[in-house]
Amino acid sequence: MKAAYILNGTVEVGDLPDPVPGKGHALVRTRSCGLCASEAHFLHAGQNVIDLSKQFGGPYAALDQSRPFVPGHEYVGEVIDYGPGSKRPVKPGRKVTSVPIMRQSGSHSVIGFNNDCPGGFGEYMLLDEDMLIEVPSGLDDDLAAMTEPLAVGLEHARRGIPTKEDCALVIGCGAIGLGVIAGLKLMGIAPIVAADYHEDRRAQAIAMGADIAVDPRTLSPYAPIPDLGNRQPNLVYECAGVPGLLQQIIQSVAFGARIVMGGYCMEADSLFVFAAQNKRLTVHFAGGEEAQDMELALRSIADGRVDVLPWIGARIGLSGVGSALAEMSGPLAPVRTVVDPRRL
Structure with a gap:
Protein backbone atom coordinates (compact mmCIF):
# COMPACT_ATOMS: atom_id res chain seq x y z
CA MET A 1 0.00 0.00 0.00
CA LYS A 2 0.98 3.64 -0.43
CA ALA A 3 1.59 5.41 2.88
CA ALA A 4 3.21 8.38 4.56
CA TYR A 5 5.27 6.92 7.37
CA ILE A 6 7.81 8.04 9.94
CA LEU A 7 11.24 6.44 10.00
CA ASN A 8 13.97 7.69 12.35
CA GLY A 9 12.12 10.97 12.89
CA THR A 10 11.60 11.75 9.20
CA VAL A 11 8.42 11.58 7.11
CA GLU A 12 8.74 9.33 4.07
CA VAL A 13 6.22 8.41 1.38
CA GLY A 14 6.36 5.04 -0.32
CA ASP A 15 5.12 1.47 -0.49
CA LEU A 16 4.63 -0.70 2.57
CA PRO A 17 3.17 -4.21 2.81
CA ASP A 18 -0.63 -4.35 2.91
CA PRO A 19 -1.84 -5.22 6.42
CA VAL A 20 -3.31 -8.73 6.70
CA PRO A 21 -6.31 -9.09 9.04
CA GLY A 22 -6.36 -11.78 11.68
CA LYS A 23 -9.19 -12.89 13.91
CA GLY A 24 -11.05 -9.85 15.27
CA HIS A 25 -9.50 -7.48 12.76
CA ALA A 26 -11.39 -5.40 10.20
CA LEU A 27 -9.45 -4.46 7.08
CA VAL A 28 -10.39 -0.87 6.26
CA ARG A 29 -9.55 1.38 3.30
CA THR A 30 -8.89 4.87 4.65
CA ARG A 31 -10.96 7.71 3.17
CA SER A 32 -9.87 10.66 5.33
CA CYS A 33 -7.61 11.22 8.35
CA GLY A 34 -6.82 14.31 10.40
CA LEU A 35 -3.33 15.46 11.39
CA CYS A 36 -2.81 15.83 15.13
CA ALA A 37 -0.03 17.53 17.09
CA SER A 38 0.80 14.18 18.67
CA GLU A 39 2.15 13.06 15.29
CA ALA A 40 4.32 16.15 15.08
CA HIS A 41 5.86 15.24 18.46
CA PHE A 42 7.43 12.20 16.85
CA LEU A 43 9.31 14.33 14.33
CA HIS A 44 11.33 16.17 16.98
CA ALA A 45 10.91 14.26 20.24
CA GLY A 46 9.77 10.76 19.33
CA GLN A 47 12.35 8.89 21.39
CA ASN A 48 11.49 11.03 24.41
CA VAL A 49 7.83 9.97 24.10
CA ILE A 50 8.89 6.32 23.87
CA ASP A 51 11.28 6.61 26.82
CA LEU A 52 8.63 8.29 28.98
CA SER A 53 6.22 5.45 28.17
CA LYS A 54 8.85 2.91 29.20
CA GLN A 55 9.61 4.79 32.42
CA PHE A 56 6.10 5.69 33.56
CA GLY A 57 3.93 3.27 31.63
CA GLY A 58 2.26 4.26 28.41
CA PRO A 59 1.05 3.03 25.05
CA TYR A 60 4.16 4.01 23.06
CA ALA A 61 6.74 1.85 24.83
CA ALA A 62 6.84 -0.82 22.11
CA LEU A 63 7.26 1.61 19.22
CA ASP A 64 10.55 1.21 17.35
CA GLN A 65 11.57 4.38 15.50
CA SER A 66 14.14 2.49 13.45
CA ARG A 67 11.27 0.68 11.74
CA PRO A 68 8.62 2.53 9.73
CA PHE A 69 5.29 3.27 11.36
CA VAL A 70 2.23 4.86 9.76
CA PRO A 71 0.62 7.59 11.91
CA GLY A 72 -2.97 8.76 11.78
CA HIS A 73 -5.56 8.12 14.50
CA GLU A 74 -8.37 10.51 13.43
CA TYR A 75 -9.80 8.49 10.61
CA VAL A 76 -12.81 7.31 8.68
CA GLY A 77 -12.61 4.36 6.32
CA GLU A 78 -14.56 1.77 4.39
CA VAL A 79 -14.71 -1.82 5.60
CA ILE A 80 -13.15 -4.14 3.00
CA ASP A 81 -13.00 -7.49 4.80
CA TYR A 82 -12.34 -9.25 8.10
CA GLY A 83 -9.86 -11.81 9.31
CA PRO A 84 -10.85 -15.48 9.62
CA GLY A 85 -13.19 -16.24 12.54
CA SER A 86 -14.20 -12.60 13.08
CA LYS A 87 -17.69 -11.54 14.15
CA ARG A 88 -17.96 -9.08 11.23
CA PRO A 89 -20.23 -6.53 13.00
CA VAL A 90 -20.31 -3.96 10.14
CA LYS A 91 -20.95 -5.02 6.56
CA PRO A 92 -18.20 -4.55 3.98
CA GLY A 93 -18.70 -1.37 1.99
CA ARG A 94 -19.93 0.60 5.02
CA LYS A 95 -17.95 3.50 6.51
CA VAL A 96 -16.56 3.27 10.04
CA THR A 97 -14.45 5.04 12.60
CA SER A 98 -13.31 3.81 16.01
CA VAL A 99 -11.48 4.53 19.21
CA PRO A 100 -7.91 4.15 17.91
CA ILE A 101 -7.11 1.14 20.06
CA MET A 102 -6.31 -2.43 19.05
CA ARG A 103 -7.02 -5.05 21.71
CA GLN A 104 -7.26 -8.18 19.59
CA SER A 105 -4.70 -11.02 19.57
CA GLY A 106 -3.68 -10.24 23.14
CA SER A 107 -2.27 -6.82 22.26
CA HIS A 108 -3.18 -3.34 23.44
CA SER A 109 -1.85 -0.84 20.94
CA VAL A 110 -2.63 2.67 19.82
CA ILE A 111 -3.43 2.63 16.11
CA GLY A 112 -0.98 4.88 14.30
CA PHE A 113 1.67 4.61 17.03
CA ASN A 114 2.62 0.99 16.66
CA ASN A 115 4.80 -0.57 13.99
CA ASP A 116 2.22 -3.29 13.37
CA CYS A 117 -0.97 -1.17 13.60
CA PRO A 118 -0.78 1.30 10.70
CA GLY A 119 -2.86 4.45 10.99
CA GLY A 120 -4.80 6.57 8.56
CA PHE A 121 -1.86 8.02 6.63
CA GLY A 122 -1.84 4.77 4.68
CA GLU A 123 -4.29 3.30 2.19
CA TYR A 124 -5.28 0.46 4.53
CA MET A 125 -5.64 -0.05 8.27
CA LEU A 126 -6.51 -2.87 10.63
CA LEU A 127 -9.17 -1.90 13.19
CA ASP A 128 -10.43 -3.81 16.20
CA GLU A 129 -13.85 -5.10 15.20
CA ASP A 130 -15.13 -4.61 18.77
CA MET A 131 -14.34 -0.88 18.51
CA LEU A 132 -16.04 -0.17 15.17
CA ILE A 133 -18.62 2.62 14.99
CA GLU A 134 -20.59 2.81 11.76
CA VAL A 135 -20.60 6.23 10.10
CA PRO A 136 -23.78 7.45 8.36
CA SER A 137 -23.30 6.93 4.63
CA GLY A 138 -24.25 10.51 3.78
CA LEU A 139 -21.83 12.16 6.20
CA ASP A 140 -18.88 13.89 4.52
CA ASP A 141 -15.66 11.95 5.04
CA ASP A 142 -13.66 14.93 6.32
CA LEU A 143 -16.34 15.80 8.87
CA ALA A 144 -16.49 12.18 10.00
CA ALA A 145 -12.72 12.23 10.51
CA MET A 146 -13.22 14.95 13.15
CA THR A 147 -15.05 12.45 15.38
CA GLU A 148 -11.95 11.42 17.32
CA PRO A 149 -10.53 14.90 18.09
CA ALA A 286 -8.12 13.79 31.76
CA GLY A 287 -7.17 11.00 29.38
CA GLY A 288 -8.20 9.80 25.96
CA GLU A 289 -11.71 9.37 24.66
CA GLU A 290 -13.92 6.39 25.40
CA ALA A 291 -16.55 4.72 23.23
CA GLN A 292 -19.34 6.86 24.69
CA ASP A 293 -17.46 10.01 23.69
CA MET A 294 -16.88 8.76 20.14
CA GLU A 295 -20.54 7.89 19.72
CA LEU A 296 -21.71 11.27 21.03
CA ALA A 297 -19.17 13.09 18.87
CA LEU A 298 -20.26 11.28 15.72
CA ARG A 299 -23.97 11.86 16.43
CA SER A 300 -23.36 15.53 17.19
CA ILE A 301 -21.45 16.07 13.96
CA ALA A 302 -23.97 14.11 11.88
CA ASP A 303 -27.03 15.94 13.23
CA GLY A 304 -25.41 19.37 13.11
CA ARG A 305 -25.32 20.11 16.82
CA VAL A 306 -21.54 20.60 16.58
CA ASP A 307 -20.20 22.30 13.47
CA VAL A 308 -16.64 21.12 12.89
CA LEU A 309 -16.41 22.36 9.30
CA PRO A 310 -14.49 25.52 10.40
CA TRP A 311 -11.84 23.24 11.91
CA ILE A 312 -10.85 21.86 8.52
CA GLY A 313 -8.24 23.64 6.43
CA ALA A 314 -6.40 22.04 3.53
CA ARG A 315 -7.13 18.57 2.15
CA ILE A 316 -3.86 16.99 1.07
CA GLY A 317 -2.47 13.79 -0.36
CA LEU A 318 0.36 11.70 1.07
CA SER A 319 3.10 13.89 -0.41
CA GLY A 320 1.90 16.86 1.64
CA VAL A 321 2.03 15.16 5.06
CA GLY A 322 5.63 16.11 5.89
CA SER A 323 5.24 19.83 5.27
CA ALA A 324 1.80 19.93 6.92
CA LEU A 325 3.16 18.37 10.12
CA ALA A 326 6.05 20.83 10.15
CA GLU A 327 3.73 23.83 9.81
CA MET A 328 0.81 22.80 12.00
CA SER A 329 1.96 24.54 15.20
CA GLY A 330 1.84 28.06 13.80
CA PRO A 331 -0.87 30.52 14.92
CA LEU A 332 -2.37 30.70 11.44
CA ALA A 333 -2.48 26.93 10.93
CA PRO A 334 -5.95 25.40 10.66
CA VAL A 335 -7.27 23.38 13.57
CA ARG A 336 -7.04 20.33 11.32
CA THR A 337 -5.56 19.45 7.97
CA VAL A 338 -6.99 16.24 6.53
CA VAL A 339 -5.17 13.60 4.52
CA ASP A 340 -6.69 11.51 1.74
CA PRO A 341 -4.22 8.59 1.48
CA ARG A 342 -5.76 7.57 -1.87
CA ARG A 343 -4.00 10.62 -3.34
CA LEU A 344 -0.28 11.23 -3.70
Whole structure:
Protein backbone atom coordinates (compact mmCIF):
# COMPACT_ATOMS: atom_id res chain seq x y z
CA MET A 1 0.00 0.00 0.00
CA LYS A 2 0.98 3.64 -0.43
CA ALA A 3 1.59 5.41 2.88
CA ALA A 4 3.21 8.38 4.56
CA TYR A 5 5.27 6.92 7.37
CA ILE A 6 7.81 8.04 9.94
CA LEU A 7 11.24 6.44 10.00
CA ASN A 8 13.97 7.69 12.35
CA GLY A 9 12.12 10.97 12.89
CA THR A 10 11.60 11.75 9.20
CA VAL A 11 8.42 11.58 7.11
CA GLU A 12 8.74 9.33 4.07
CA VAL A 13 6.22 8.41 1.38
CA GLY A 14 6.36 5.04 -0.32
CA ASP A 15 5.12 1.47 -0.49
CA LEU A 16 4.63 -0.70 2.57
CA PRO A 17 3.17 -4.21 2.81
CA ASP A 18 -0.63 -4.35 2.91
CA PRO A 19 -1.84 -5.22 6.42
CA VAL A 20 -3.31 -8.73 6.70
CA PRO A 21 -6.31 -9.09 9.04
CA GLY A 22 -6.36 -11.78 11.68
CA LYS A 23 -9.19 -12.89 13.91
CA GLY A 24 -11.05 -9.85 15.27
CA HIS A 25 -9.50 -7.48 12.76
CA ALA A 26 -11.39 -5.40 10.20
CA LEU A 27 -9.45 -4.46 7.08
CA VAL A 28 -10.39 -0.87 6.26
CA ARG A 29 -9.55 1.38 3.30
CA THR A 30 -8.89 4.87 4.65
CA ARG A 31 -10.96 7.71 3.17
CA SER A 32 -9.87 10.66 5.33
CA CYS A 33 -7.61 11.22 8.35
CA GLY A 34 -6.82 14.31 10.40
CA LEU A 35 -3.33 15.46 11.39
CA CYS A 36 -2.81 15.83 15.13
CA ALA A 37 -0.03 17.53 17.09
CA SER A 38 0.80 14.18 18.67
CA GLU A 39 2.15 13.06 15.29
CA ALA A 40 4.32 16.15 15.08
CA HIS A 41 5.86 15.24 18.46
CA PHE A 42 7.43 12.20 16.85
CA LEU A 43 9.31 14.33 14.33
CA HIS A 44 11.33 16.17 16.98
CA ALA A 45 10.91 14.26 20.24
CA GLY A 46 9.77 10.76 19.33
CA GLN A 47 12.35 8.89 21.39
CA ASN A 48 11.49 11.03 24.41
CA VAL A 49 7.83 9.97 24.10
CA ILE A 50 8.89 6.32 23.87
CA ASP A 51 11.28 6.61 26.82
CA LEU A 52 8.63 8.29 28.98
CA SER A 53 6.22 5.45 28.17
CA LYS A 54 8.85 2.91 29.20
CA GLN A 55 9.61 4.79 32.42
CA PHE A 56 6.10 5.69 33.56
CA GLY A 57 3.93 3.27 31.63
CA GLY A 58 2.26 4.26 28.41
CA PRO A 59 1.05 3.03 25.05
CA TYR A 60 4.16 4.01 23.06
CA ALA A 61 6.74 1.85 24.83
CA ALA A 62 6.84 -0.82 22.11
CA LEU A 63 7.26 1.61 19.22
CA ASP A 64 10.55 1.21 17.35
CA GLN A 65 11.57 4.38 15.50
CA SER A 66 14.14 2.49 13.45
CA ARG A 67 11.27 0.68 11.74
CA PRO A 68 8.62 2.53 9.73
CA PHE A 69 5.29 3.27 11.36
CA VAL A 70 2.23 4.86 9.76
CA PRO A 71 0.62 7.59 11.91
CA GLY A 72 -2.97 8.76 11.78
CA HIS A 73 -5.56 8.12 14.50
CA GLU A 74 -8.37 10.51 13.43
CA TYR A 75 -9.80 8.49 10.61
CA VAL A 76 -12.81 7.31 8.68
CA GLY A 77 -12.61 4.36 6.32
CA GLU A 78 -14.56 1.77 4.39
CA VAL A 79 -14.71 -1.82 5.60
CA ILE A 80 -13.15 -4.14 3.00
CA ASP A 81 -13.00 -7.49 4.80
CA TYR A 82 -12.34 -9.25 8.10
CA GLY A 83 -9.86 -11.81 9.31
CA PRO A 84 -10.85 -15.48 9.62
CA GLY A 85 -13.19 -16.24 12.54
CA SER A 86 -14.20 -12.60 13.08
CA LYS A 87 -17.69 -11.54 14.15
CA ARG A 88 -17.96 -9.08 11.23
CA PRO A 89 -20.23 -6.53 13.00
CA VAL A 90 -20.31 -3.96 10.14
CA LYS A 91 -20.95 -5.02 6.56
CA PRO A 92 -18.20 -4.55 3.98
CA GLY A 93 -18.70 -1.37 1.99
CA ARG A 94 -19.93 0.60 5.02
CA LYS A 95 -17.95 3.50 6.51
CA VAL A 96 -16.56 3.27 10.04
CA THR A 97 -14.45 5.04 12.60
CA SER A 98 -13.31 3.81 16.01
CA VAL A 99 -11.48 4.53 19.21
CA PRO A 100 -7.91 4.15 17.91
CA ILE A 101 -7.11 1.14 20.06
CA MET A 102 -6.31 -2.43 19.05
CA ARG A 103 -7.02 -5.05 21.71
CA GLN A 104 -7.26 -8.18 19.59
CA SER A 105 -4.70 -11.02 19.57
CA GLY A 106 -3.68 -10.24 23.14
CA SER A 107 -2.27 -6.82 22.26
CA HIS A 108 -3.18 -3.34 23.44
CA SER A 109 -1.85 -0.84 20.94
CA VAL A 110 -2.63 2.67 19.82
CA ILE A 111 -3.43 2.63 16.11
CA GLY A 112 -0.98 4.88 14.30
CA PHE A 113 1.67 4.61 17.03
CA ASN A 114 2.62 0.99 16.66
CA ASN A 115 4.80 -0.57 13.99
CA ASP A 116 2.22 -3.29 13.37
CA CYS A 117 -0.97 -1.17 13.60
CA PRO A 118 -0.78 1.30 10.70
CA GLY A 119 -2.86 4.45 10.99
CA GLY A 120 -4.80 6.57 8.56
CA PHE A 121 -1.86 8.02 6.63
CA GLY A 122 -1.84 4.77 4.68
CA GLU A 123 -4.29 3.30 2.19
CA TYR A 124 -5.28 0.46 4.53
CA MET A 125 -5.64 -0.05 8.27
CA LEU A 126 -6.51 -2.87 10.63
CA LEU A 127 -9.17 -1.90 13.19
CA ASP A 128 -10.43 -3.81 16.20
CA GLU A 129 -13.85 -5.10 15.20
CA ASP A 130 -15.13 -4.61 18.77
CA MET A 131 -14.34 -0.88 18.51
CA LEU A 132 -16.04 -0.17 15.17
CA ILE A 133 -18.62 2.62 14.99
CA GLU A 134 -20.59 2.81 11.76
CA VAL A 135 -20.60 6.23 10.10
CA PRO A 136 -23.78 7.45 8.36
CA SER A 137 -23.30 6.93 4.63
CA GLY A 138 -24.25 10.51 3.78
CA LEU A 139 -21.83 12.16 6.20
CA ASP A 140 -18.88 13.89 4.52
CA ASP A 141 -15.66 11.95 5.04
CA ASP A 142 -13.66 14.93 6.32
CA LEU A 143 -16.34 15.80 8.87
CA ALA A 144 -16.49 12.18 10.00
CA ALA A 145 -12.72 12.23 10.51
CA MET A 146 -13.22 14.95 13.15
CA THR A 147 -15.05 12.45 15.38
CA GLU A 148 -11.95 11.42 17.32
CA PRO A 149 -10.53 14.90 18.09
CA LEU A 150 -14.00 16.11 19.10
CA ALA A 151 -14.44 13.03 21.30
CA VAL A 152 -11.25 13.87 23.21
CA GLY A 153 -12.71 17.26 24.12
CA LEU A 154 -16.03 15.70 25.11
CA GLU A 155 -14.20 13.31 27.45
CA HIS A 156 -12.28 16.16 29.05
CA ALA A 157 -15.46 18.22 29.46
CA ARG A 158 -17.30 15.51 31.38
CA ARG A 159 -14.18 14.67 33.42
CA GLY A 160 -14.69 17.97 35.26
CA ILE A 161 -18.16 16.84 36.39
CA PRO A 162 -19.65 20.24 35.46
CA THR A 163 -22.92 21.49 36.92
CA LYS A 164 -25.29 24.27 35.98
CA GLU A 165 -23.82 26.34 38.82
CA ASP A 166 -20.33 26.36 37.32
CA CYS A 167 -18.61 29.10 35.39
CA ALA A 168 -16.15 27.26 33.12
CA LEU A 169 -12.87 28.53 31.73
CA VAL A 170 -11.14 26.82 28.80
CA ILE A 171 -7.46 27.73 28.37
CA GLY A 172 -6.15 27.01 24.87
CA CYS A 173 -8.50 26.85 21.90
CA GLY A 174 -6.98 24.27 19.64
CA ALA A 175 -8.91 21.11 18.82
CA ILE A 176 -8.98 19.90 22.43
CA GLY A 177 -10.15 23.22 23.85
CA LEU A 178 -12.77 23.67 21.13
CA GLY A 179 -13.99 20.14 21.82
CA VAL A 180 -14.27 20.94 25.53
CA ILE A 181 -16.34 24.02 24.71
CA ALA A 182 -18.59 21.91 22.49
CA GLY A 183 -18.96 19.31 25.23
CA LEU A 184 -19.87 21.89 27.86
CA LYS A 185 -22.37 23.45 25.47
CA LEU A 186 -23.99 20.06 24.83
CA MET A 187 -24.38 19.64 28.61
CA GLY A 188 -26.02 23.05 28.96
CA ILE A 189 -23.16 24.57 30.96
CA ALA A 190 -22.96 28.37 30.92
CA PRO A 191 -21.23 30.71 31.02
CA ILE A 192 -18.14 29.43 29.22
CA VAL A 193 -15.02 31.61 29.08
CA ALA A 194 -12.31 30.86 26.52
CA ALA A 195 -8.73 32.14 26.69
CA ASP A 196 -6.22 32.08 23.86
CA TYR A 197 -3.48 34.38 22.57
CA HIS A 198 -4.61 34.13 18.96
CA GLU A 199 -7.54 36.12 17.61
CA ASP A 200 -8.63 33.46 15.12
CA ARG A 201 -8.81 30.78 17.81
CA ARG A 202 -10.81 33.09 20.06
CA ALA A 203 -13.27 33.64 17.21
CA GLN A 204 -13.56 29.86 16.73
CA ALA A 205 -14.20 29.46 20.46
CA ILE A 206 -17.14 31.87 20.24
CA ALA A 207 -18.47 30.01 17.20
CA MET A 208 -18.19 26.73 19.11
CA GLY A 209 -20.27 28.07 21.98
CA ALA A 210 -18.12 30.10 24.37
CA ASP A 211 -19.88 33.14 25.84
CA ILE A 212 -16.76 35.26 25.94
CA ALA A 213 -13.20 34.86 24.66
CA VAL A 214 -10.32 36.79 26.18
CA ASP A 215 -6.70 37.49 25.37
CA PRO A 216 -4.84 36.63 28.62
CA ARG A 217 -2.37 39.43 27.90
CA THR A 218 -5.09 42.06 28.26
CA LEU A 219 -7.57 40.51 30.71
CA SER A 220 -7.02 37.89 33.37
CA PRO A 221 -9.39 34.97 32.67
CA TYR A 222 -9.22 33.92 36.33
CA ALA A 223 -10.56 37.16 37.82
CA PRO A 224 -14.20 38.22 38.06
CA ILE A 225 -15.30 39.13 34.52
CA PRO A 226 -17.32 42.35 34.20
CA ASP A 227 -19.09 41.22 31.02
CA LEU A 228 -20.41 38.20 32.92
CA GLY A 229 -21.74 40.11 35.89
CA ASN A 230 -18.38 39.71 37.66
CA ARG A 231 -18.73 35.96 37.79
CA GLN A 232 -15.40 34.22 38.37
CA PRO A 233 -14.52 30.89 36.70
CA ASN A 234 -14.48 28.04 39.19
CA LEU A 235 -13.97 25.14 36.74
CA VAL A 236 -10.80 25.48 34.66
CA TYR A 237 -9.82 23.28 31.71
CA GLU A 238 -6.12 23.42 30.85
CA CYS A 239 -5.90 22.52 27.15
CA ALA A 240 -2.50 23.92 26.24
CA GLY A 241 0.00 21.47 27.73
CA VAL A 242 2.47 24.21 28.65
CA PRO A 243 4.94 23.67 31.52
CA GLY A 244 4.22 25.97 34.44
CA LEU A 245 0.61 26.58 33.48
CA LEU A 246 -0.83 24.34 36.20
CA GLN A 247 1.00 26.30 38.88
CA GLN A 248 -0.18 29.55 37.33
CA ILE A 249 -3.75 28.31 37.47
CA ILE A 250 -3.35 27.20 41.08
CA GLN A 251 -2.04 30.63 42.05
CA SER A 252 -4.77 32.47 40.15
CA VAL A 253 -8.05 30.63 40.80
CA ALA A 254 -10.34 31.20 43.73
CA PHE A 255 -10.91 28.97 46.75
CA GLY A 256 -12.52 25.62 45.97
CA ALA A 257 -11.94 25.71 42.21
CA ARG A 258 -11.65 22.55 40.11
CA ILE A 259 -9.00 22.07 37.44
CA VAL A 260 -9.01 19.58 34.58
CA MET A 261 -5.63 18.88 32.99
CA GLY A 262 -6.26 18.04 29.36
CA GLY A 263 -3.15 19.47 27.68
CA TYR A 264 -0.47 16.91 26.89
CA CYS A 265 2.71 18.10 28.60
CA MET A 266 5.76 15.84 28.28
CA GLU A 267 8.16 17.96 30.26
CA ALA A 268 8.81 17.81 33.97
CA ASP A 269 6.67 20.35 35.80
CA SER A 270 6.49 21.55 39.38
CA LEU A 271 3.79 22.93 41.62
CA PHE A 272 3.46 24.13 45.18
CA VAL A 273 1.16 21.71 46.93
CA PHE A 274 0.95 24.25 49.75
CA ALA A 275 -0.85 26.72 47.48
CA ALA A 276 -3.32 24.13 46.19
CA GLN A 277 -4.07 22.79 49.67
CA ASN A 278 -4.74 26.24 51.11
CA LYS A 279 -7.35 26.83 48.41
CA ARG A 280 -8.84 23.31 48.70
CA LEU A 281 -8.44 22.78 44.98
CA THR A 282 -9.29 19.63 43.04
CA VAL A 283 -7.22 18.58 40.03
CA HIS A 284 -8.50 16.01 37.53
CA PHE A 285 -6.19 14.47 34.94
CA ALA A 286 -8.12 13.79 31.76
CA GLY A 287 -7.17 11.00 29.38
CA GLY A 288 -8.20 9.80 25.96
CA GLU A 289 -11.71 9.37 24.66
CA GLU A 290 -13.92 6.39 25.40
CA ALA A 291 -16.55 4.72 23.23
CA GLN A 292 -19.34 6.86 24.69
CA ASP A 293 -17.46 10.01 23.69
CA MET A 294 -16.88 8.76 20.14
CA GLU A 295 -20.54 7.89 19.72
CA LEU A 296 -21.71 11.27 21.03
CA ALA A 297 -19.17 13.09 18.87
CA LEU A 298 -20.26 11.28 15.72
CA ARG A 299 -23.97 11.86 16.43
CA SER A 300 -23.36 15.53 17.19
CA ILE A 301 -21.45 16.07 13.96
CA ALA A 302 -23.97 14.11 11.88
CA ASP A 303 -27.03 15.94 13.23
CA GLY A 304 -25.41 19.37 13.11
CA ARG A 305 -25.32 20.11 16.82
CA VAL A 306 -21.54 20.60 16.58
CA ASP A 307 -20.20 22.30 13.47
CA VAL A 308 -16.64 21.12 12.89
CA LEU A 309 -16.41 22.36 9.30
CA PRO A 310 -14.49 25.52 10.40
CA TRP A 311 -11.84 23.24 11.91
CA ILE A 312 -10.85 21.86 8.52
CA GLY A 313 -8.24 23.64 6.43
CA ALA A 314 -6.40 22.04 3.53
CA ARG A 315 -7.13 18.57 2.15
CA ILE A 316 -3.86 16.99 1.07
CA GLY A 317 -2.47 13.79 -0.36
CA LEU A 318 0.36 11.70 1.07
CA SER A 319 3.10 13.89 -0.41
CA GLY A 320 1.90 16.86 1.64
CA VAL A 321 2.03 15.16 5.06
CA GLY A 322 5.63 16.11 5.89
CA SER A 323 5.24 19.83 5.27
CA ALA A 324 1.80 19.93 6.92
CA LEU A 325 3.16 18.37 10.12
CA ALA A 326 6.05 20.83 10.15
CA GLU A 327 3.73 23.83 9.81
CA MET A 328 0.81 22.80 12.00
CA SER A 329 1.96 24.54 15.20
CA GLY A 330 1.84 28.06 13.80
CA PRO A 331 -0.87 30.52 14.92
CA LEU A 332 -2.37 30.70 11.44
CA ALA A 333 -2.48 26.93 10.93
CA PRO A 334 -5.95 25.40 10.66
CA VAL A 335 -7.27 23.38 13.57
CA ARG A 336 -7.04 20.33 11.32
CA THR A 337 -5.56 19.45 7.97
CA VAL A 338 -6.99 16.24 6.53
CA VAL A 339 -5.17 13.60 4.52
CA ASP A 340 -6.69 11.51 1.74
CA PRO A 341 -4.22 8.59 1.48
CA ARG A 342 -5.76 7.57 -1.87
CA ARG A 343 -4.00 10.62 -3.34
CA LEU A 344 -0.28 11.23 -3.70
